[in-house]
Amino acid sequence: MANISKVTAKAGAASCAATRNTRQRALVLEAVRSLHNHPTSADVYDAVREKHPSISRATVYRNLNVLTEQGEVLHIPVAGSADRYDFRCDCHYHAICRECGVVYDVEMPSEDLLSSVRDTHGFLIEGFDIIFNGLCPDCVDGA
Amino acid sequence: MANISKVTAKAGAASCAATRNTRQRALVLEAVRSLHNHPTSADVYDAVREKHPSISRATVYRNLNVLTEQGEVLHIPVAGSADRYDFRCDCHYHAICRECGVVYDVEMPSEDLLSSVRDTHGFLIEGFDIIFNGLCPDCVDGA
DNA sequence: GTGCATGCAAAGTCTTTGCAGACTT
DNA sequence: AAGTCTGCAAAGACTTTGCATGCAC
Numbered sequence: 001m002a003n004i005s006k007v008t009a010k011a012g013a014a015s016c017a018a019t020r021n022t023r024q025r026a027l028v029l030e031a032v033r034s035l036h037n038h039p040t041s042a043d044v045y046d047a048v049r050e051k052h053p054s055i056s057r058a059t060v061y062r063n064l065n066v067l068t069e070q071g072e073v074l075h076i077p078v079a080g081s082a083d084r085y086d087f088r089c090d091c092h093y094h095a096i097c098r099e100c101g102v103v104y105d106v107e108m109p110s111e112d113l114l115s116s117v118r119d120t121h122g123f124l125i126e127g128f129d130i131i132f133n134g135l136c137p138d139c140v141d142g143a
Numbered sequence: 144m145a146n147i148s149k150v151t152a153k154a155g156a157a158s159c160a161a162t163r164n165t166r167q168r169a170l171v172l173e174a175v176r177s178l179h180n181h182p183t184s185a186d187v188y189d190a191v192r193e194k195h196p197s198i199s200r201a202t203v204y205r206n207l208n209v210l211t212e213q214g215e216v217l218h219i220p221v222a223g224s225a226d227r228y229d230f231r232c233d234c235h236y237h238a239i240c241r242e243c244g245v246v247y248d249v250e251m252p253s254e255d256l257l258s259s260v261r262d263t264h265g266f267l268i269e270g271f272d273i274i275f276n277g278l279c280p281d282c283v284d285g286a
Numbered sequence: 287g288t289g290c291a292t293g294c295a296a297a298g299t300c301t302t303t304g305c306a307g308a309c310t311t
Numbered sequence: 312a313a314g315t316c317t318g319c320a321a322a323g324a325c326t327t328t329g330c331a332t333g334c335a336c
């Protein structure tokens with residue numbers, strides 16, 4: 001998520017809730033870190049099930065939420081389809097291909113974007129979610 | 144939706160499908176045009192039901208989709224919650240308040256944003272969806 | 287032992303779709 | 312008359328939640 005407050009929060013500490021090192025949590029984190037294609041929760045679920053077949057979807061969702069709060073993974077909300085997760089937690093953005101659905105990284109300084117905002121009608125902008133769309137290199141060539 | 148291709152499409156013609164002027168379609172369009180608070184489909188449904196109580200949600204959804212394709216209304220996909228619709232179809236963006244959920248308009252030239260993109264890793268960007276978040280004027284004062 | 291975490295099932299939210307009948311053109 | 316549109320109900324996609332048991336600390 002390209003959220004400024006989120007990034008700031010990551011620099012500081014997460015919440016104070018006691019958190020336990022369960023096998024499921026470790027496997028979910030490992031899955032996100034090994035899947036470098038911006039996996040959906042379903043992708044993570046499938047990956048974890050290979051090593052731990054009895055895990056439930058609820059556990060995957062719960063752990064993805066916990067790990068997001070702790071700043072261990074990046075949550076990418078996607079309008080119109082399943083949210084995705086990213087092992088890269090530094091500030092960057094994403095582009096999704098309208099043909100094949102693959103997600104690419106996009107580098108862009110958020111300051112530039114915020115400074116070009118002309119009129120917020122009094123709204124205090126703290127951050128933003130952005131998803132670029134278009135064609136990935138493969139689909140550009142294929143077309 | 145802050146989508147460049149969508150805006151371009153609006154300038155041209157919609158699809159060639161024959162479309163009929165039904166009372167329900169007219170009421171859905173009228174509702175979006177009269178509700179200036181970026182209504183959700185549920186808001187539109189409620190508004191239309193006051194004049195036409197027997198309308199179904201499916202009809203509202205179908206007509207919102209048709210009107211979006213025709214460029215009569217603007218569809219605002221929102222990750223994590225219900226999509227919204229806008230009577231303003233010209234190029235502009237939106238900010239949603241993290242406290243009360245109200246949606247504000249934001250003016251920003253899309254060229255500025257696209258020119259500040261540093262590296263797309265070969266991805267051809269055609270457009271983008273963006274939602275700013277923060278606090279609306281009322282919630283800033285209230286806090 | 288405490289209480290967070292898990293697994294299962296059910297529910298929740300938002301949206302689309304199949305179908306038969308109704309209405310626009 | 313022809314074909315789109317409607318309303319109803321059901322399903323679909325994605326995610327969360329209640330509850331009893333289990334495991335980390």
